Amino acid sequence: MVIGSLTDWKKDLFLNIKMEMKTDNDIMIEAKGLCVSFMVQRHGINNIKDFIITMGVKSPFEKSSVLRDLNLTVYKGECLGVMGRNGCGKSTLLRTIAGIMKPDKGSIKVNGVVAPLMALGVGLEPELSGYENIRLVGTLMGLSKKELKHSMGSIIEFSELTKDEIELQVKRYSSGMMARLAFSIAVATMPEILIIDEVLAVGDLGFRQKCANRINEIKDAGSTIIYVSHHLEEIKNICTRAIFMEDGRISLSGNVDEVCEYYKTHLDRKVATPTILA
Amino acid sequence: MTKFSKPSKFLALVFTLAMKTLKLRYKNSIFGFLWSMINPIIYLVIFTFVFGNVFSEIDRYPLYALTGLVFWIFFSTSTIQVIESIINSSGVLKSINIPTIAFPLSAQLAALISLFLSMIPFMILMFIFGLRLTWESLIFFPVLVLFTAFTFGVSLILTSFNVYFRDMQLAWGSFMPAIFYATPIAYTASLIPAKFIWVLKLNPLYHFIGALRHAFYYNTLPSLGEAGILLVVGLGPLAIGYWVFNRLEKGFVSQY
Numbered sequence: 001m002v003i004g005s006l007t008d009w010k011k012d013l014f015l016n017i018k019m020e021m022k023t024d025n026d027i028m029i030e031a032k033g034l035c036v037s038f039m040v041q042r043h044g045i046n047n048i049k050d051f052i053i054t055m056g057v058k059s060p061f062e063k064s065s066v067l068r069d070l071n072l073t074v075y076k077g078e079c080l081g082v083m084g085r086n087g088c089g090k091s092t093l094l095r096t097i098a099g100i101m102k103p104d105k106g107s108i109k110v111n112g113v114v115a116p117l118m119a120l121g122v123g124l125e126p127e128l129s130g131y132e133n134i135r136l137v138g139t140l141m142g143l144s145k146k147e148l149k150h151s152m153g154s155i156i157e158f159s160e161l162t163k164d165e166i167e168l169q170v171k172r173y174s175s176g177m178m179a180r181l182a183f184s185i186a187v188a189t190m191p192e193i194l195i196i197d198e199v200l201a202v203g204d205l206g207f208r209q210k211c212a213n214r215i216n217e218i219k220d221a222g223s224t225i226i227y228v229s230h231h232l233e234e235i236k237n238i239c240t241r242a243i244f245m246e247d248g249r250i251s252l253s254g255n256v257d258e259v260c261e262y263y264k265t266h267l268d269r270k271v272a273t274p275t276i277l278a
Numbered sequence: 279m280t281k282f283s284k285p286s287k288f289l290a291l292v293f294t295l296a297m298k299t300l301k302l303r304y305k306n307s308i309f310g311f312l313w314s315m316i317n318p319i320i321y322l323v324i325f326t327f328v329f330g331n332v333f334s335e336i337d338r339y340p341l342y343a344l345t346g347l348v349f350w351i352f353f354s355t356s357t358i359q360v361i362e363s364i365i366n367s368s369g370v371l372k373s374i375n376i377p378t379i380a381f382p383l384s385a386q387l388a389a390l391i392s393l394f395l396s397m398i399p400f401m402i403l404m405f406i407f408g409l410r411l412t413w414e415s416l417i418f419f420p421v422l423v424l425f426t427a428f429t430f431g432v433s434l435i436l437t438s439f440n441v442y443f444r445d446m447q448l449a450w451g452s453f454m455p456a457i458f459y460a461t462p463i464a465y466t467a468s469l470i471p472a473k474f475i476w477v478l479k480l481n482p483l484y485h486f487i488g489a490l491r492h493a494f495y496y497n498t499l500p501s502l503g504e505a506g507i508l509l510v511v512g513l514g515p516l517a518i519g520y521w522v523f524n525r526l527e528k529g530f531v532s533q534y
Contacts, residue, residue, distance in 0.1 A: 039532035099375040101531050113281055118373035125298060127305050139294040140374055142281025 033106030081239035112192030126171035295384035341407035346463035356389035360433030368534035418493035424512030431515030
């Protein structure tokens, strides 16, 4: 017991020191006044002629803002838990960090290569075998031929797929097997920033434990992780800090337990009235 | 900074995607690649039976028709596949930061590889029909580059608009037969009344098919004027296509 608490105490101290030592050089992600919006088609396009004439200058679509004046700083080695009700802008925030969506206003700086794990089985081709899919999705994730060759063994090993299974067409996989394959490819190389968007809920208990271990390894290697989940326990286990998002803004940022408590008391959906910027 | 700013990685991505497309196309089919040859051969048989007698003054008619058909098929399959390429990859594009253009490019590359593969059996067939290869035939390569540039430029415009309006893909399928008959594939331009020949010349495909026949049918080189037209008609649409794509790309993500 004594030893246990001592190490805990040491860990806390270490964490505190680490927290205080953060400098501007350690900033991995910095968002300032970030506004991101979607284009929505409110009443359809009346004619294609107008679209062509105003192409790129004026949009026939209306903008609906998702992120509104969001500020966020994530430091190197942090594991940030992101919580919030459905539709509050979590995925949009992740997409903006991954560079898929561009901000309308404000700025976002990302210092490093992002490995996004946004949805289950992205890029997996059902007709191809697991092995072929590793090469395909690996390339999509930005691995070079050399890196792929190098990490092929460890990807297969990590996915816990047997030799027969890896030769099988992916359409014959269960969703858990697909999740294992997808996760294994995403964490094959040590990404500088790893984004995980509620994708790990499908694997079996053993694999989830393994994922958690791997995430810790990645964290210990100095990578930064953004983790979206509705499982408070997962957030508590993995994350070092958490934010709670409401209506496109961060309403609370801080200690994991604190944010989890806040989440529990904010179960009523705050009805966001979509502002149309036109 | 993206993972694909390195040209070698970008090219590897385009190539991998193209190979995937080719692999998938003939998966689960017994005759696989052979099917891609059936379509032009059916056309060839129809042409020879229906028009063979009408156009009996055309020397080596089957060869004449086949040189047109093979490249027409290249044009039509390229455009059809590139049009769908972006929208079919929306799942990937909204989850991973990949340069969007990799998808239309890979579809075009796949069509080009298909063309080269189908050229092997078709060349044999062309030899049977009286093909002669001479030094002039080498003009095929630069002409093909320009033809591909033209095809890709047109497709890039279509695929960009197709993200917003799925009409493009539907409309293009309907337009295709019209373009086919507006191009001298089964007939020669000399059969068109002289006062309407300018209409034919407005069709870029007229120039490309003509130049490709220089290589495989007439065994002559295109004139300087013709070469100039090919350059403009090849690179112009490519430039316009890229410009349109760039302007429309920003809004793609909202449509996925």
